[in-house]
Amino acid sequence: MGVGTEGIDELLQDRLMIMVNDRSVNQVLPYIPTSTGGLVVTGADAPVRCRAIRNAFPETVVVMDHESHTRRAATADAPFGLKTAHGWRDLDPTELDEVLNGQRDNKASYAVTPTCFIPAEEAGGAPALGAVISQANHLRREDTVVLLPCNWRWLRRSSLPLMVEQIRACRHPVALILQAVGDPLACDQAAEGLRRLCRSCPRLVLWRTDLAAFDAMAHGALGAAVGVSAVLRHGVAPRPDNGGGDHKPYPVVLVRRLLRYHRVATLQDWFAHVDPWTCDCVVCKGEALTRFTDRGADVEAALQHSVCELYELHEELDATLAGHERTGWWRLQLADAWEHHRLLASRTGTEVSFPKVLHAWRRQSPSALPGAEEPRGQERSGPS
Numbered sequence: 001m002g003v004g005t006e007g008i009d010e011l012l013q014d015r016l017m018i019m020v021n022d023r024s025v026n027q028v029l030p031y032i033p034t035s036t037g038g039l040v041v042t043g044a045d046a047p048v049r050c051r052a053i054r055n056a057f058p059e060t061v062v063v064m065d066h067e068s069h070t071r072r073a074a075t076a077d078a079p080f081g082l083k084t085a086h087g088w089r090d091l092d093p094t095e096l097d098e099v100l101n102g103q104r105d106n107k108a109s110y111a112v113t114p115t116c117f118i119p120a121e122e123a124g125g126a127p128a129l130g131a132v133i134s135q136a137n138h139l140r141r142e143d144t145v146v147l148l149p150c151n152w153r154w155l156r157r158s159s160l161p162l163m164v165e166q167i168r169a170c171r172h173p174v175a176l177i178l179q180a181v182g183d184p185l186a187c188d189q190a191a192e193g194l195r196r197l198c199r200s201c202p203r204l205v206l207w208r209t210d211l212a213a214f215d216a217m218a219h220g221a222l223g224a225a226v227g228v229s230a231v232l233r234h235g236v237a238p239r240p241d242n243g244g245g246d247h248k249p250y251p252v253v254l255v256r257r258l259l260r261y262h263r264v265a266t267l268q269d270w271f272a273h274v275d276p277w278t279c280d281c282v283v284c285k286g287e288a289l290t291r292f293t294d295r296g297a298d299v300e301a302a303l304q305h306s307v308c309e310l311y312e313l314h315e316e317l318d319a320t321l322a323g324h325e326r327t328g329w330w331r332l333q334l335a336d337a338w339e340h341h342r343l344l345a346s347r348t349g350t351e352v353s354f355p356k357v358l359h360a361w362r363r364q365s366p367s368a369l370p371g372a373e374e375p376r377g378q379e380r381s382g383p384s
């Protein structure tokens, strides 16, 4: 499926994409629901993988992220660029258009701008952000999502109005990636700022994220993309040699009851003396979440389990109406997660800390910034 049969907003709306590198994409492909899911493929072979998947499964939504933001910071003169076989290349407006055409030629469902990393406002990021939006607005195309890979400080109260103004001025939908050392949403004001941004900008999707996808979609984001590996669950600071090395894989699983990813080793510690939690997804079929070793097949199964659990949760979100019903549903998930943290601690006799971001999500929702119509169904700040 691609832009052409329907508009780009319809392709993004309420869709949960999985972000995965070219090497792991075939492992998750069988678990991607056609109508509500899709793939964002990274890595040098993304164009080849995208084309192959779309040839075999034309109904599956597949796009690519060139990850220019992991290698270079954007400037007002060169907001877009690309790592090629011959080294780094800044892209002028014509070349940018050619790169986007190249993605569509490789059958990407829609094009994604190869935006470089946007530093915080106080680090000189404002002219770079302005250049990204203004150059993108000159593109004569309706099939493109503008990627905004930003430092998390853009979510603070002092910078948020400028970010909202720029995203609202964009002719295209915007995919936001947040970078921090550690979890961007655990940073001061970030979780609240993101909610406010989602409520204020109706054509925003959150990318390269984790369970924050659900908090964003509950607060008006059009859609989201969750990473399969830790490095694809938040932005990274740009470095010319990023994307080269492979880490030794160890199994990490989404523990749906806790709304959080954990290393299997952590679960094994918790459940050393009591029966472990089991999972009923199609991969686990009732088996224990502690069973995954660091063998390749287990790391792969752990990844597939996490994708299945994400889509189970997404199916519930998708069944709610955007607005108060959806924020109400999310609020219940958060209350359950709090309760499961408490139960886990008392049952295992171990210390299980309630993550900072879950605390932030249990707070009252902020309202939109004034100046534009509210996103779908998000009238006023609801009881969330």
Ligand SMILES: [Zn+2]
Pocket (backbone or CB within 6 Å): 279, 280, 281, 282, 283, 284, 285, 305, 306, 308, 309
């Ligand atoms: Zn499972």
